[in-house]
Amino acid sequence: MHRYPSASALIGATKPELPVMAVRPHAAGRAARWFIENFPGDVAYAYKANSSVFLLGALYGAGIRHFDVASLPEIEDAATIPGAHLHFMHPVKSRTAIRRAFGEFGVRSFALDSEDELRKIQEETGGSRDLTLWVRVAVAAKNSKIPLERKFGITGAKAARLLVKARQASKELGITFHVGSQTVTPDAYIAALEEVGKLIVKAGVVLDRLDVGGGFPSLYSEAPPPAPLSAFMRAIATGVEKLPVGNHCRLMCEPGRALVAEAESLIVRVDARRGNELFINDGSYGALFDAAHLSFNFPVKLVGRPVEAHEAFTDFVLWGPTCDTVDHMKGPFRLPDQIREGDYIEFGNTGAYSRAIASRFNGYGAYEEAILLDEPMFTMYGPEPVEQGEAEQVQA
Ligand SMILES: Cc1ncc(COP(=O)(O)O)c(C=O)c1O
Numbered sequence: 001m002h003r004y005p006s007a008s009a010l011i012g013a014t015k016p017e018l019p020v021m022a023v024r025p026h027a028a029g030r031a032a033r034w035f036i037e038n039f040p041g042d043v044a045y046a047y048k049a050n051s052s053v054f055l056l057g058a059l060y061g062a063g064i065r066h067f068d069v070a071s072l073p074e075i076e077d078a079a080t081i082p083g084a085h086l087h088f089m090h091p092v093k094s095r096t097a098i099r100r101a102f103g104e105f106g107v108r109s110f111a112l113d114s115e116d117e118l119r120k121i122q123e124e125t126g127g128s129r130d131l132t133l134w135v136r137v138a139v140a141a142k143n144s145k146i147p148l149e150r151k152f153g154i155t156g157a158k159a160a161r162l163l164v165k166a167r168q169a170s171k172e173l174g175i176t177f178h179v180g181s182q183t184v185t186p187d188a189y190i191a192a193l194e195e196v197g198k199l200i201v202k203a204g205v206v207l208d209r210l211d212v213g214g215g216f217p218s219l220y221s222e223a224p225p226p227a228p229l230s231a232f233m234r235a236i237a238t239g240v241e242k243l244p245v246g247n248h249c250r251l252m253c254e255p256g257r258a259l260v261a262e263a264e265s266l267i268v269r270v271d272a273r274r275g276n277e278l279f280i281n282d283g284s285y286g287a288l289f290d291a292a293h294l295s296f297n298f299p300v301k302l303v304g305r306p307v308e309a310h311e312a313f314t315d316f317v318l319w320g321p322t323c324d325t326v327d328h329m330k331g332p333f334r335l336p337d338q339i340r341e342g343d344y345i346e347f348g349n350t351g352a353y354s355r356a357i358a359s360r361f362n363g364y365g366a367y368e369e370a371i372l373l374d375e376p377m378f379t380m381y382g383p384e385p386v387e388q389g390e391a392e393q394v395q396a
Pocket residue numbers: 046049068089090178180181182213214215216254255256257258352
């Protein structure tokens with residue numbers, strides 16, 4: 001794969017016909033190192049967020065060995081990673097998926113949120129006692145862009161009963177929760193851990209594992225910006241300290257977005273301009289699903305030619321390439337006034353879920369790929385200079 005010092009260098013060199021998924025593996029490595037140094041437990045990467053081999057390589061190189069997987073195809077892929085510990089954290093799994101995960105891929109770690117799922121796991125693993133079972137509890141989403149609590153999770157007396165039954169069926173009993181993706185303040189984790197504490201008391205079980213899930217934020221063009229990640233770590237440490245669990249209880253977190261969002265940009269071309277509407281060559285059926293359906297305000301910049309001196313900036317709305325009117329990103333996206341057909345735009349921090357969601361609707365959805373050596377447009381982790389010598393050698 002070709003490497004370029006920046007998106008502008010890439011445009012200068014290739015004038016790409018297709019949209020480009022441009023990865024910055026160094027940014028994924030930096031994020032992983034930060035989590036490993038600052039989270040007091042296992043850091044499991046949520047594989048669903050982005051399975052680019054370049055990003056997986058960077059995460060692995062930084063020391064990530066635990067992976068949260070959601071399906072058999074993800075397990076088939078992730079099982080090729082040497083020494084990977086796979087946690088099958090989808091609370092509703094098919095019997096075939098459980099059986100093959102256990103029998104063929106050696107998975108011993110499963111999430112569940114119902115007695116039916118517990119029965120399924122017991123039956124399809126032949127009553128194995130060599131299991132880590134994580135009971136997924138529903139917790140309130142606070143300040144989260146994508147709340148997840150309505151779909152999965154168990155609470156109250158039912159949760160306490162399930163914990164007791166899972167305790168009897170497992171070697172290690174865990175609790176897991178997810179406060180919702182892109183949670184911008186740490187109070188959701190504090191509230192969730194308080195609920196977990198009450199539940200442990202109600203069930204009267206000894207807990208071996210606690211997974212605080214994902215949900216950690218990345219940085220987009222949204223105000224106010226999220227709290228710093230260190231505030232999330234402090235909140236989790238304080239919440240965990242108050243829990244009725246022994247020292248042996250091992251912590252885990254499952255970040256997806258926070259590890260890879262800033263490690264990928266999407267570079268698109270403007271194919272038409274009508275007033276303050278731009279028609280671009282990727283959209284809601286491609287890697288801009290979140291911009292269209294969840295109003296994510298990815299940072300944008302014109303790349304490939306300099307912005308003219310004193311050029312004003314204007315708010316634009318964007319149309320994707322398909323014939324569907326849903327293919328619309330309302331933004332607003334602030335770009336130079338003189339932007340025109342043939343120009344290229346870099347969308348920053350598109351590394352979480354964008355690539356994973358892109359479809360081939362209308363025949364679109366094919367991408368070029370490249371590695372960029374410069375810094376992400378926005379970072380939660382502070383600058384880490386790219387080796388200049390290396391960058392200079394890469395001639396666009
Ligand atoms: C079970 C589970 N863990 C972790 C994640 C990763 O979440 P995030 O990308 O918000 O960190 C998800 C995302 O949907 C999830 O469902």
